[in-house]
Amino acid sequence: MNDEYELLPCRVCHEDLAYLEEEGGWCVYVTCANCGSQTAFCRYEGEEEKEEAEKKAIHLWNMGKVIAERRGE
Numbered sequence: 001m002n003d004e005y006e007l008l009p010c011r012v013c014h015e016d017l018a019y020l021e022e023e024g025g026w027c028v029y030v031t032c033a034n035c036g037s038q039t040a041f042c043r044y045e046g047e048e049e050k051e052e053a054e055k056k057a058i059h060l061w062n063m064g065k066v067i068a069e070r071r072g073e
């Protein structure tokens, strides 16, 4: 099952530290543990939709559709 969850390295910092995060039981997104970049939230209702939402978040990440966390500058 985890074979589907292949996350590419972060587009922003190029570290291979991306992971799938769950937010409060209603949405999932992919975020980078190094720089904090993340995809948009993918909402779901119920277990079936959750799987779809996870795939969508992973797809967004792998497509490079991430929101960069801007620190400092």
Ligand SMILES: [Zn+2]
Pocket (backbone or CB within 6 Å): 010, 011, 012, 013, 014, 015, 032, 033, 034, 035, 036, 037
């Ligand atoms: Zn990063």
